[in-house]
Amino acid sequence: MALMPDAAAVARCALTVLLAGCATRAPDPTATGPASPSPSPVATATATIAAASASASASASATDEPEPSFEVATYPVPPGSHPHDVAPADDGGIWYTAQASGRLGWLDPETGEVREIPLGPGSAPHGVVTGPDGAAWVTDSGLNAIVRVGADDEVTAYPLDAPNANLNTATFDGDGILWFTGQNGVYGSLDPATGAVEVHAAPRVAGPYGIATTPEGDVAFSSLAGSYLGAIDRASGEVTVIDTPTAGGGARRIWSDSGGRLWVTEWFAGRLAMFNPADAEWSEWTLPGASPMPYAVYVDERDAVWVTDFGSNAILRFDPDREEWLTFALESQPAEVRQLLGREGEVWGAESAADRLVVVRAAD
Numbered sequence: 001m002a003l004m005p006d007a008a009a010v011a012r013c014a015l016t017v018l019l020a021g022c023a024t025r026a027p028d029p030t031a032t033g034p035a036s037p038s039p040s041p042v043a044t045a046t047a048t049i050a051a052a053s054a055s056a057s058a059s060a061s062a063t064d065e066p067e068p069s070f071e072v073a074t075y076p077v078p079p080g081s082h083p084h085d086v087a088p089a090d091d092g093g094i095w096y097t098a099q100a101s102g103r104l105g106w107l108d109p110e111t112g113e114v115r116e117i118p119l120g121p122g123s124a125p126h127g128v129v130t131g132p133d134g135a136a137w138v139t140d141s142g143l144n145a146i147v148r149v150g151a152d153d154e155v156t157a158y159p160l161d162a163p164n165a166n167l168n169t170a171t172f173d174g175d176g177i178l179w180f181t182g183q184n185g186v187y188g189s190l191d192p193a194t195g196a197v198e199v200h201a202a203p204r205v206a207g208p209y210g211i212a213t214t215p216e217g218d219v220a221f222s223s224l225a226g227s228y229l230g231a232i233d234r235a236s237g238e239v240t241v242i243d244t245p246t247a248g249g250g251a252r253r254i255w256s257d258s259g260g261r262l263w264v265t266e267w268f269a270g271r272l273a274m275f276n277p278a279d280a281e282w283s284e285w286t287l288p289g290a291s292p293m294p295y296a297v298y299v300d301e302r303d304a305v306w307v308t309d310f311g312s313n314a315i316l317r318f319d320p321d322r323e324e325w326l327t328f329a330l331e332s333q334p335a336e337v338r339q340l341l342g343r344e345g346e347v348w349g350a351e352s353a354a355d356r357l358v359v360v361r362a363a364d
Helices: 005-019
Strands: 042-048 051-054 069-076 083-088 094-098 103-107 114-118 125-130 136-140 145-149 155-159 167-172 178-182 186-190 197-201 208-213 219-223 228-232 239-243 251-256 262-266 271-276 281-286 294-299 305-309 314-319 324-329 337-343 346-351 356-362
Touching (some): 083 337, 094 346, 103 125, 136 178, 167 208, 178 219, 228 251, 262 294, 271 294, 305 337
Parallel strands (some): 125 167, 208 251, 251 294
Antiparallel strands (some): 042 069, 069 356, 083 094, 094 103, 125 136, 167 178, 178 186, 178 208, 208 219, 262 271, 271 281, 294 305, 314 324, 337 346, 346 356
16 A cells, blocks of 8 residues: 555645645644653563554565564653653653643653653643754643743743633644644644744534644644544645544544555544545554554654554554554553654653553664
């Protein structure tokens, strides 16, 4: 299913057409805290993982390739943090949102050291991304604001003029504009150069959840309650609705691969789906396990697709070429990894139910 270079170019052109609004076919206060020590990484394991299941038979050439090998490590964070999202920082650390304690955390993977930065009274941070400026940008549902944490842990809040947006996640587009979602029926943008915030009403009201940027710099979000993808026209702010392939499937999180194909977790349907703008068609795969509940999705530098499954309490890796799954069972019972993000050779998540961060690393 890998796109050839010419098809990838067509995919990007097709997505541009979608963003212009064409119809589509369809078959997610400023005080800083002192550094605090944290125990060293725990529960590290290295193994070659065999495929747990396959949704279709792979070609002989693909199956002749050796299975990849990975190691898994976990890192404790302060009790009661309930970390929600993570983002690799430019300095080699890992940002995480401590949703229950109203702080932004930073972890040093080399030492396990943690520092946490209070974001203000009433804070309940959800998502975090590292911006082009190297700062951490947070969607804070408690403050109903976008929050920037910059050099020397300086905190700046950009309030929304829409009350109770229930902010979820954010992404930077190709022009450096931050786009965000609010589950209570909004999506919007923030211009870091001016601080101007714009908020738009979402189609079908409640539901905007995950959001992602394509290699061409365009943006699309997923609607959990609305079961659609929303392709945003960055110039006008208007949205083209792309329904999920399974009615009521629940599009929770979204990520783009290197060819501009959009990968989505269907929370209610128990499936991983992919929308290809080249032909405006969907593909779907059911997760392995008895009662799959796919939450997060992330596509790595090799275009492997990573998914978290609440049903099996695991992180899964899907190979689109082989159409095979690898399963990484999590020790914590439950772990509840709600989001994934990574950098080359590493996929990071937050075990929100266990106050730990988890990483799957490609083994040497």
